[in-house]
Structure formats: C-alpha cells, structure tokens
Amino acid sequence: MIDLAIQVGQTAKPEATLFWILAPLSVAAALGMLLVKKAVHSAILMAFVMIALAVFYIAQGAPFLGIVQIVVYTGAVMMLFLFILMLVGVDSSDSLTETIKGLRPTAITAAVGFGGLMISLLGRATLGRNAVGVEAANAEGNVQGIASLLFSTYVWPFEVVSALLITAALGSMVLAHHHRIQTRPTQRELSIQRFRSGSLANAAGLPAPGVFARHNAVDVPALLPDGTAAAASINASLKARGDVLNSSVFELGNIDTSVEEEK
Amino acid sequence: MNAANYLYLSALLFTIGAVGVVIRRNAIVVFMCIELMLNAANLSFVTFSRINGDLNGQVIAFFTMVVAACEVVVGLAIIVTIYRSRRSASIDDASLLKR
Numbered sequence: 497m498i499d500l501a502i503q504v505g506q507t508a509k510p511e512a513t514l515f516w517i518l519a520p521l522s523v524a525a526a527l528g529m530l531l532v533k534k535a536v537h538s539a540i541l542m543a544f545v546m547i548a549l550a551v552f553y554i555a556q557g558a559p560f561l562g563i564v565q566i567v568v569y570t571g572a573v574m575m576l577f578l579f580i581l582m583l584v585g586v587d588s589s590d591s592l593t594e595t596i597k598g599l600r601p602t603a604i605t606a607a608v609g610f611g612g613l614m615i616s617l618l619g620r621a622t623l624g625r626n627a628v629g630v631e632a633a634n635a636e637g638n639v640q641g642i643a644s645l646l647f648s649t650y651v652w653p654f655e656v657v658s659a660l661l662i663t664a665a666l667g668s669m670v671l672a673h674h675h676r677i678q679t680r681p682t683q684r685e686l687s688i689q690r691f692r693s694g695s696l697a698n699a700a701g702l703p704a705p706g707v708f709a710r711h712n713a714v715d716v717p718a719l720l721p722d723g724t725a726a727a728a729s730i731n732a733s734l735k736a737r738g739d740v741l742n743s744s745v746f747e748l749g750n751i752d753t754s755v756e757e758e759k
Numbered sequence: 760m761n762a763a764n765y766l767y768l769s770a771l772l773f774t775i776g777a778v779g780v781v782i783r784r785n786a787i788v789v790f791m792c793i794e795l796m797l798n799a800a801n802l803s804f805v806t807f808s809r810i811n812g813d814l815n816g817q818v819i820a821f822f823t824m825v826v827a828a829c830e831v832v833v834g835l836a837i838i839v840t841i842y843r844s845r846r847s848a849s850i851d852d853a854s855l856l857k858r
Contacts, residue, residue, distance in 0.1 A: 542795065561801075573831050618766045628810075628812030629809060646818055672840065
C-alpha cells in the first residue's frame with residue numbers, strides 16, 4: 497500500500513512555493529467571503545479564489561482548464577454576478593441578525609466536523625499502486641489530449657451538455673422577460689397628464705438635484721429660494737436606499753448681505 | 760510537497776462554501792458559495808487526474824464548469840425574478856409557501 501500521493505508528482509520546488517503562497521491566500525479569501533458584509537466585496541474575494549484555482553490548474557498540468565477557468569469563471573460568471581448585484585442594488589448587504597436560532601454555531605460545528613472528517617480521510621487514503629503524474633498523458637499536448645477524449649468517449653455527454661446550455665439560455669430569457677401590462681405612455685400623454693393634475697408646481701418637470709446648493713452631485717437636494725431642501729429633486733430610489741446626503745450641510749444658510757449694503 | 764495537499768485545499772474550500780450556503784442570507788452570496796463548492800470539487804478532479812495520470816478527470820472538470828455556467832444563468836434569472844416581485848434578495852423573504 498502506498499500513500500495516496502506520496503510519489504505522485506513529488507512536485508518540484510517552485511510548485512511547492514507557489515502552493516504555499518497561494519493556498520493560504522485563497523483559503524483566507526474564501527473565509528473573507530463569508531465574513532464581509534457587502535455582497536460586492538464577497539464577489540471580489542470569490543474572483544480572487546477563482547484566479548488562484550486557475551493558477552493551481554495550470555501548475556497541475558491542466559493548462560486548458562486553467563484558461564477556461566479564467567475565461568468562463570472570472571470572465572463570464574463573475575461578471576454576471578456583478579451585473580446582477582448592480583441590478584439588485586449594490587449595497588444589498590446582509591442583515592447580520594440570526595433568523596434561525598442557533599444556526600450559526602451549529603453550522604460552524606458541523607462544518608468543522610465535516611472538514612475534519614474529509615481531511616482525516618484524505619490523510620489515510622491509499623491508492624494501492626504507484627501514482628503517476630499527468631506528464632505522459634499530456635505528451636501530445638493537453639488540449640489535444642482532452643479533445644481526443646471529448647470527441648470519442650465523451651461525445652454523447654458533450655452533446656447533452658450543449659442541449660443543456662441552450663435550454664439554460666432559453667430558460668433564463670423566459671424567466672427574466674416580463675410583460676408590460678399597460679402600453680407605455682407617450683410624451684404627449686405625459687405632458688397632458690402633468691398639466692391636468694391640478695397643481696402646476698411640477699408642470700415644468702421636477703427640479704434637478706443640486707440646484708443652488710453648494711454641491712451639484714445627484715445625491716444632494718436642490719435648494720428652494722428660501723434655502724431649504726427641495727425633496728422632489730432627489731431620485732426616489734436613492735432616497736429609499738438612504739443614499740441621500742444631508743442637505744443642511746450644503747445649504748447656503750444666512751446669506752451675508754452686508755457687502756451689498758455697503759455699496 | 761505532494762499532490763495530496765491540493766486535495767486538502769479542496770476539502771477546506773468545499774467546507775467553507777458549505778458553511779457560506781448555510782449562514783449567509785443574501786441569495787447572491789449563497790450562490791457564490793455554491794460556485795465555490797463546485798470549484799473545490801473541480802480542483803480535486805484535476806488533482807486526481809494528475810495522480811492517476813489520466814485526462815478523464817480534467818474532462819469531467821470541464822463538464823462541471825459547463826453545468827455550473829448553466830446553473831449560474833438560471834439561478835441568477837430566478838433571483839432577478841424574485842427581486843422584481845418582492846424587492847428583496849434575501850433568502851428569508853422568499854417564504855411564501857410557508858404560510
């Protein structure tokens with residue numbers, strides 16, 4: 497009986513160095529993913545773990561998978577995640593309250609048990625024969641080797657997977673599509689509606705943010721002639737998210753008229 | 760260093776992903792943790808492929824990546840649909856069937 501990987505690619509020094517630098521970093525990033533509050537930070541840490549894994553693939557004689565990992569995961573999947581995060585609201589941070597009592601300690605205990613079990617199992621596993629590196633299989637090139645397997649033994653799964661991809665693309669389009677219940681009002685209809693609404697206050701459109709204030713960012717309300725903030729000048733979704741700056745910081749306050757009086 | 764270290768790393772990452780699925784409440788973060796688990800499984804596929812000197816493991820990892828991509832596409836579409844109707848991406852809020 498031989499230890500699972502005792503001979504196997506007794507890897508050269510550079511790979512060991514690479515592993516011992518990158519592996520702790522990727523574990524730390526994965527832990528950070530659980531601990532950070534904002535979803536965007538989780539996404540960035542996840543991207544780091546994925547790139548680290550791509551490096552490990554390349555180091556282990558799987559350059560094709562390493563490149564695919566970077567293109568598909570960090571390129572496509574993480575971008576998709578970030579798109580959805582932007583769509584759903586960037587600062588949709590988790591509420592840190594426990595909704596199920598005792599869930600967190602239980603989960604962590606179970607995870608420590610599970611991880612310990614896996615690691616001790618791996619430590620005791622035996623292969624029963626000498627292990628070999630992937631160098632011989634990669635003799636004709638990694639891509640060629642994978643291609644010859646993919647298009648001979650795995651042709652049927654390959655086709656099924658292509659059908660799965662098409663189904664997933666169609667399914668997501670169906671899910672994300674939504675029907676407009678009413679027809680979209682035209683510009684003319686909107687303008688008639690503005691003038692017939694009773695008050696003419698908004699007939700010329702809503703005030704733009706930042707007008708007369710000392711700061712013209714979108715999150716600063718415009719000031720009315722009397723120096724108070726115009727609530728209507730701020731986008732409702734910004735207000736709902738609580739991203740509006742306190743306008744009193746930017747109010748003009750008491751206007752100093754002494755200069756004009758001197759003239 | 761031997762290749763088994765990669766298996767230990769894979770086990771660790773898988774466990775961390777599993778904890779994340781259980782304790783995080785934001786649907787998107789939960790989803791990323793599932794991705795982490797799939798990635799950890801991929802790492803062990805690649806490592807076993809190296810240990811056995813056989814490219815089959817790499818082909819399976821390739822298939823896992825394709826399936827994971829499909830899963831992300833459909834899952835994120837579901838999250839967007841739920842967000843549209845409930846204005847929330849928290850998995851605690853999608854409890855309509857309970858009542």
